Amino acid sequence: MGTMGLALPWKARISSLPRERGTRVEPSEHFAGGPSRTAVDALSEDAALAAACRSGDLRAYERLYAMHGERMKNLARNVLGNPIDAEDAVQETFLKVQRSIASFRGQSSFVTWTYRILINTCYDARRTRLRKREVANDDSEETPRPEPRAPGAHPSLRMALERALAKLTRHQRDVFLLYEVEGFRHAEIAGMLEMTETASKNTLFQAKKNLRQMLEPPRSSAAETG
Amino acid sequence: MNVTCSDRDGIFEDGKPTEWAALEAHAATCPQCAEEVRAWKSLSIAAEALRDYSASPSLWPRIERALAEEAAQNAQCAERKSWLSFLPSFSPAWQMALAGAFVLVLTISGGWIYYHRPVRTVDNDNSLLQSSALKEVESAETVYERAIDKLAAEAKPQLENPATPLLANYQEKLLVLDSAISDLRAQAGTNPSNAQLRYQLLAMYQEKQHTLEEVLEAKP
Numbered sequence: 001m002g003t004m005g006l007a008l009p010w011k012a013r014i015s016s017l018p019r020e021r022g023t024r025v026e027p028s029e030h031f032a033g034g035p036s037r038t039a040v041d042a043l044s045e046d047a048a049l050a051a052a053c054r055s056g057d058l059r060a061y062e063r064l065y066a067m068h069g070e071r072m073k074n075l076a077r078n079v080l081g082n083p084i085d086a087e088d089a090v091q092e093t094f095l096k097v098q099r100s101i102a103s104f105r106g107q108s109s110f111v112t113w114t115y116r117i118l119i120n121t122c123y124d125a126r127r128t129r130l131r132k133r134e135v136a137n138d139d140s141e142e143t144p145r146p147e148p149r150a151p152g153a154h155p156s157l158r159m160a161l162e163r164a165l166a167k168l169t170r171h172q173r174d175v176f177l178l179y180e181v182e183g184f185r186h187a188e189i190a191g192m193l194e195m196t197e198t199a200s201k202n203t204l205f206q207a208k209k210n211l212r213q214m215l216e217p218p219r220s221s222a223a224e225t226g
Numbered sequence: 227m228n229v230t231c232s233d234r235d236g237i238f239e240d241g242k243p244t245e246w247a248a249l250e251a252h253a254a255t256c257p258q259c260a261e262e263v264r265a266w267k268s269l270s271i272a273a274e275a276l277r278d279y280s281a282s283p284s285l286w287p288r289i290e291r292a293l294a295e296e297a298a299q300n301a302q303c304a305e306r307k308s309w310l311s312f313l314p315s316f317s318p319a320w321q322m323a324l325a326g327a328f329v330l331v332l333t334i335s336g337g338w339i340y341y342h343r344p345v346r347t348v349d350n351d352n353s354l355l356q357s358s359a360l361k362e363v364e365s366a367e368t369v370y371e372r373a374i375d376k377l378a379a380e381a382k383p384q385l386e387n388p389a390t391p392l393l394a395n396y397q398e399k400l401l402v403l404d405s406a407i408s409d410l411r412a413q414a415g416t417n418p419s420n421a422q423l424r425y426q427l428l429a430m431y432q433e434k435q436h437t438l439e440e441v442l443e444a445k446p
Contacts, residue, residue, distance in 0.1 A: 179274035
């Protein structure tokens with residue numbers, strides 16, 4: 001397996017970080033007791049934003065960008081591997097939203113719908129890039145992910161995670177990025193990826209299990225040294 | 227609430243806050259679960275390394291420009307298509323019915339025009355001359371005939387008193403040609419539109435012309 005060089009020194013690197021971030025548990029229906037006031041406000045704001053975009057108001061798009069632009073770019077960068085392609089994907093997403101806003105019926109939230117377009121745009125761009133790479137038969141120039149500086153050097157946490165994420169299935173990678181990196185709830189992810197909430201939770205579980213296997217130091221060597 | 231090591235994965239996947247609290251309590255006394263919980267949480271913490279919300283000042287102006295350009299293009303297209311704006315007001319069934327009716331009208335019109343076209347059977351027979359072409363041929367023939375008569379008048383003194391046997395032969399040939407020409411003219415008179423007769427007549431005149439030219443050249 002090629003993951004040996006990517007093994008993270010968990011105890012040395014991460015244990016010093018605050019542990020509270022990892023205890024995120026979503027409010028379930030048992031505890032929430034129905035939609036809260038803020039959730040209702042968010043829904044009406046979402047509908048208003050969709051209506052303004054449908055009317056062709058560029059300020060509405062600017063507001064959408066102000067609210068989600070950086071997060072969209074970050075998600076695109078994590079899927080595509082470089083900021084230039086990510087910016088292109090975000091721009092293309094806004095254009096697609098403008099083109100197809102008339103067909104948006106409001107079955108999901110407008111923001112969820114926008115992120116769904118973004119994710120599909122990113123994978124279209126990945127496929128296009130892959131085809132170009134196959135045609136050119138030269139992946140040295142097209143490979144966006146940075147390589148370790150030297151074979152003996154320890155890769156950074158970010159680089160290790162990126163490489164491990166690349167080995168996950170598309171859905172596992174998407175759910176991990178949307179939940180753990182972008183902070184979306186499973187209900188929102190389910191809307192974006194057109195799956196059930198339960199499937200989103202299960203996919204995240206599988207993704208984290210796989211990531212842990214890939215990033216964890218080999219147990220045999222760890223046992224020997226310990 | 228008590229949990230065991232076997233409940234751990236279920237809580238990782240879809241644990242409620244109380245279940246997480248119980249797992250944490252269990253992990254305090256179970257080193258294996260403590261390690262698993264720590265590693266599980268570490269992944270979430272590590273995910274922060276993939277978060278980079280640095281501003282891109284040039285991105286929104288770029289997007290805004292692209293949106294505005296596309297909106298302007300759409301507006302132009304909408305203007306161009308405005309004359310067809312009545313079409314969307316019809317349902318697809320009506321549009322199909324209109325298209326069908328249009329095709330039917332075209333078919334009937336085409337059929338009517340085909341069956342009522344002027345019949346010109348003469349056009350199909352190339353061997354027959356039309357009246358206008360016949361007039362042209364006859365006038366050209368008359369002019370040609372007069373020219374040959376002039377030529378014959380020039381050669382007449384030699385032919386009437388042939389000085390050599392060759393001239394005598396020319397005279398006989400011209401008599402045969404004149405006889406053939408008069409026969410053909412008689413036939414053409416009864417069937418003036420027959421182009422084949424006219425061609426034969428032309429060939430005779432040409433032969434007579436060449437013979438007369440030879441007679442004149444043979445002048446001693």
